[in-house]
Amino acid sequence: MxxxxxxxxxxxxxxxxxxxxxxxxxxxxMVAHAQACAPALAAILRGVDAASITSRAAxxxxxxxxxxxxxxxxxxxxxxxxxxxxxxxxxSAIGWSALVAAPRGARRVFQSPGPIYEPxxxxxxxxxxxxxxxxxxxxxxDLIHNSFSYHLTPGAFMMETGAHAIGCxxxxxxxxxxxxxxxxxxxxQPQGYTGTPSFLKILLDKxxxxxxxxxxxxxxxxxxxxxxxxxxxxxxxxGVEAYQCYATADVGLIAYETAAREGLVVDEGVIVxxxxxxxxxxxxxxxxxxxxxxxxxxxxxLNPDYPLIRFGTGDLSAVLPGPCPSGRTNTRxxxxxxxxxxxxxxxGMFVHPGQVAEIVRRHAEIARARLVIAxxxxxxxxxxxxxxxxxxxxGLAGRVAETIRDVTKLRGEVxxxxxxxxxxxxxxxxxxRQLA
Amino acid sequence: MxxxxxxxxxxxxxxxxxxxxxxxxxxxxMVAHAQACAPALAAILRGVDAASITSRAAxxxxxxxxxxxxxxxxxxxxxxxxxxxxxxxxxSAIGWSALVAAPRGARRVFQSPGPIYEPxxxxxxxxxxxxxxxxxxxxxxDLIHNSFSYHLTPGAFMMETGAHAIGCxxxxxxxxxxxxxxxxxxxxQPQGYTGTPSFLKILLDKxxxxxxxxxxxxxxxxxxxxxxxxxxxxxxxxGVEAYQCYATADVGLIAYETAAREGLVVDEGVIVxxxxxxxxxxxxxxxxxxxxxxxxxxxxxLNPDYPLIRFGTGDLSAVLPGPCPSGRTNTRxxxxxxxxxxxxxxxGMFVHPGQVAEIVRRHAEIARARLVIAxxxxxxxxxxxxxxxxxxxxGLAGRVAETIRDVTKLRGEVxxxxxxxxxxxxxxxxxxRQLA
Numbered sequence: 001m002x003x004x005x006x007x008x009x010x011x012x013x014x015x016x017x018x019x020x021x022x023x024x025x026x027x028x029x030m031v032a033h034a035q036a037c038a039p040a041l042a043a044i045l046r047g048v049d050a051a052s053i054t055s056r057a058a059x060x061x062x063x064x065x066x067x068x069x070x071x072x073x074x075x076x077x078x079x080x081x082x083x084x085x086x087x088x089x090x091x092s093a094i095g096w097s098a099l100v101a102a103p104r105g106a107r108r109v110f111q112s113p114g115p116i117y118e119p120x121x122x123x124x125x126x127x128x129x130x131x132x133x134x135x136x137x138x139x140x141x142d143l144i145h146n147s148f149s150y151h152l153t154p155g156a157f158m159m160e161t162g163a164h165a166i167g168c169x170x171x172x173x174x175x176x177x178x179x180x181x182x183x184x185x186x187x188x189q190p191q192g193y194t195g196t197p198s199f200l201k202i203l204l205d206k207x208x209x210x211x212x213x214x215x216x217x218x219x220x221x222x223x224x225x226x227x228x229x230x231x232x233x234x235x236x237x238x239g240v241e242a243y244q245c246y247a248t249a250d251v252g253l254i255a256y257e258t259a260a261r262e263g264l265v266v267d268e269g270v271i272v273x274x275x276x277x278x279x280x281x282x283x284x285x286x287x288x289x290x291x292x293x294x295x296x297x298x299x300x301x302l303n304p305d306y307p308l309i310r311f312g313t314g315d316l317s318a319v320l321p322g323p324c325p326s327g328r329t330n331t332r333x334x335x336x337x338x339x340x341x342x343x344x345x346x347x348g349m350f351v352h353p354g355q356v357a358e359i360v361r362r363h364a365e366i367a368r369a370r371l372v373i374a375x376x377x378x379x380x381x382x383x384x385x386x387x388x389x390x391x392x393x394x395g396l397a398g399r400v401a402e403t404i405r406d407v408t409k410l411r412g413e414v415x416x417x418x419x420x421x422x423x424x425x426x427x428x429x430x431x432x433r434q435l436a
Numbered sequence: 437m438x439x440x441x442x443x444x445x446x447x448x449x450x451x452x453x454x455x456x457x458x459x460x461x462x463x464x465x466m467v468a469h470a471q472a473c474a475p476a477l478a479a480i481l482r483g484v485d486a487a488s489i490t491s492r493a494a495x496x497x498x499x500x501x502x503x504x505x506x507x508x509x510x511x512x513x514x515x516x517x518x519x520x521x522x523x524x525x526x527x528s529a530i531g532w533s534a535l536v537a538a539p540r541g542a543r544r545v546f547q548s549p550g551p552i553y554e555p556x557x558x559x560x561x562x563x564x565x566x567x568x569x570x571x572x573x574x575x576x577x578d579l580i581h582n583s584f585s586y587h588l589t590p591g592a593f594m595m596e597t598g599a600h601a602i603g604c605x606x607x608x609x610x611x612x613x614x615x616x617x618x619x620x621x622x623x624x625q626p627q628g629y630t631g632t633p634s635f636l637k638i639l640l641d642k643x644x645x646x647x648x649x650x651x652x653x654x655x656x657x658x659x660x661x662x663x664x665x666x667x668x669x670x671x672x673x674x675g676v677e678a679y680q681c682y683a684t685a686d687v688g689l690i691a692y693e694t695a696a697r698e699g700l701v702v703d704e705g706v707i708v709x710x711x712x713x714x715x716x717x718x719x720x721x722x723x724x725x726x727x728x729x730x731x732x733x734x735x736x737x738l739n740p741d742y743p744l745i746r747f748g749t750g751d752l753s754a755v756l757p758g759p760c761p762s763g764r765t766n767t768r769x770x771x772x773x774x775x776x777x778x779x780x781x782x783x784g785m786f787v788h789p790g791q792v793a794e795i796v797r798r799h800a801e802i803a804r805a806r807l808v809i810a811x812x813x814x815x816x817x818x819x820x821x822x823x824x825x826x827x828x829x830x831g832l833a834g835r836v837a838e839t840i841r842d843v844t845k846l847r848g849e850v851x852x853x854x855x856x857x858x859x860x861x862x863x864x865x866x867x868x869r870q871l872a
Contacts, residue, residue, distance in 0.1 A: 105576070111607070
């Protein structure tokens with residue numbers, strides 16, 4: 001077993017049915033806790049019998065809370081003048097003593113663009129990044145050069161708390177100060193790097209320019225941006241094996257790359273669903289021989305401090321069938337495939353995936369749909385391409401066109417396509433206009 | 437008892453004799469530990485019988501290690517190619533697994549200007565800043581807005597680890613991003629601020645410019661630069677009571693301000709001496725009615741992870757006689773009074789305080805001396821002003837002038853002054869030249 005294929009803990013390699021049972025068994029208590037301790041979730045889950053949420057089907061009937069809603073509820077709460085005012089909008093079960101609804105202390109609080117605020121609880125590896133670091137080869141006693149920013153946003157602390165859980169020492173490089181960071185890398189000889197892949201490239205380019213080699217630097221856990229295979233190979237040629245992880249400030253680690261280099265394995269602390277963009281519904285099971293559908297990553301976090309139930313990340317991905325060759329038994333996903341919030345502006349009106357979903361909902365014959373917007377700005381054409389579940393019925397195209405007008409207030413054409421012909425890329429709205 | 441005069445722990449108010457006994461009793465083990473675990477200190481303390489270091493007089497016979505020596509030894513160690521190479525130059529008892537001499541893991545490592553590297557151990561409040569935060573009024577459940585930089589240097593972590601030890605939540609503001617930081621202050625409503633006093637002024641000026649008031653912000657622990665009474669009053673007028681602390685990346689908290697606002701109380705985790713600049717010798721006991729002499733702050737840290745014995749900070753201060761009205765019983769010092777490393781360049785030659793000390797050492801009649809450099813560059817005059825311990829003996833000035841020439845390779849005049857007439861400002865070399 002190679003260094004990077006060892007297990008961080010026994011959870012990673014448990015029987016998938018055992019995992020599923022354990023996670024589903026935890027759901028009723030999680031939902032009840034959210035209802036009791038997070039007023040915003042209590043409102044969202046009003047009338048839900050927590051005890052009944054014991055299956056993926058039951059979970060899938062709960063509403064998805066999207067990041068935009070989280071932001072709006074936070075802003076609304078912050079503008080209140082009464083004691084219910086609090087910066088997390090009623091989603092966090094922790095805070096500090098001035099927050100009446102959140103008696104337990106947070107360790108830190110962060111500001112992400114929006115601004116949106118996220119709490120960090122007292123758990124040592126709050127965002128569960130240690131598992132991803134371990135899969136990338138990080139071990140106790142390593143020195144890690146951490147080049148995420150420690151200011152305002154949680155990126156650097158996500159890496160640091162994971163590193164400390166493993167038993168690593170951390171150098172807080174932060175962003176910028178390229179020459180000082182490079183000097184520290186030369187002086188301290190870290191085994192690993194955490195940060196964006198592009199900043200690692202900047203550091204290694206600068207080192208080469210100065211004639212410096214750093215043979216001790218062998219591994220990296222990169223995040224915060226895409227790491228294309230070309231960059232991964234470039235880093236490998238310079239002796240650094242870089243692995244990706246997919247994590248957010250809200251729910252922590254969602255999935256991580258392993259030495260198998262086939263997609264990302266889902267973390268043990270979350271339940272991941274892939275839903276149709278614009279809807280709260282999981283994508284259907286793929287037909288035999290077909291690839292699972294691309295959709296929005298929806299995460300239910302089993303973290304009592306910040307109990308997000310069905311949190312819509314806005315990111316697109318898909319399940320990658322089959323087991324991970326590294327021996328990890330959890331579901332794999334294909335990594336980041338774009339954004340699910342594909343709102344477009346057509347002739348002055350916003351069109352969003354939820355409207356496309358509504359059109360589909362009104363016509364039982366439609367199995368899948370894709371709204372293609374073409375032409376130039378101010379002279380654009382909107383075409384709804386649909387795949388049908390069965391045979392075409394007389395006049396369907398005309399009826400669907402009427403529904404388009406009802407739902408979007410815009411005129412659109414309808415094109416009936418062969419089953420399986422629409423691309424599987426998670427795009428509900430495909431805006432092909434060239435915006436000069 | 438007001439909020440800020442409560443005690444952080446019982447150590448603060450113990451009988452001074454009990455403290456002195458406890459600290460001196462800890463010294464032999466500290467010295468032995470340093471000899472065993474920190475090769476550089478083993479070399480500096482070669483031949484020292486650790487068991488005999490049981491008094492301040494015995495401690496005062498050990499050599500002072502100045503920051504410049506620490507830097508040189510670190511640089512020498514970093515340039516080695518063998519396994520003894522390590523970035524701390526043999527002063528740290530901790531590190532990471534690649535450092536053979538330091539088996540215990542550091543939590544973080546930092547780079548200060550030089551560069552000089554400092555370890556952080558696993559202790560929760562490694563730099564002992566909680567005591568200073570507590571004296572400044574910080575309490576469990578407070579939200580602290582921390583505006584020190586988290587990158588490279590340890591300032592932000594010093595504050596943060598102290599805040600966490602008390603039970604505070606921390607917002608990692610960092611440096612820069614003034615508007616985003618201000619937005620966070622408005623949204624999160626922190627009770628306290630940590631950072632430089634000048635950045636707090638920038639934030640409050642910006643808030644006033646935008647018409648924002650922040651009545652929740654009531655306290656601050658400031659460091660990293662001087663906080664003159666005018667700025668302290670300016671902050672107070674805006675509702676923020678700011679306290680200072682004196683700490684370094686190497687030894688952590690040295691002394692802290694209390695609600696009494698009379699000097700700074702020495703921390704419980706260090707033994708502080710005031711030594712004559714240029715020497716390793718504590719300043720003499722003051723004559724009755726005279727103020728204690730200003731000198732260099734020398735710190736012996738009782739921290740086994742980084743056991744600095746007689747570390748010369750290069751900072752000037754003096755003991756402030758009498759007890760702190762807040763009830764804390766430890767020695768008080770007068771705060772930062774300048775730098776002890778007063779090296780000057782005269783006619784192309786460096787003159788440093790150690791040379792002045794050597795001149796004094798060669799003439800038993802001299803009690804105190806001050807080398808005054810006046811005139812303009814390239815036309816400067818050097819005058820050694822001396823106070824005598826007894827009556828003047830025939831020809832002393834001429835003999836001292838010869839010694840000046842021997843020691844400094846420069847011609848200097850000698851002026852015999854009345855006892856007590858030399859300023860008590862820690863200046864051994866007073867460079868009064870106007871350097872255009």
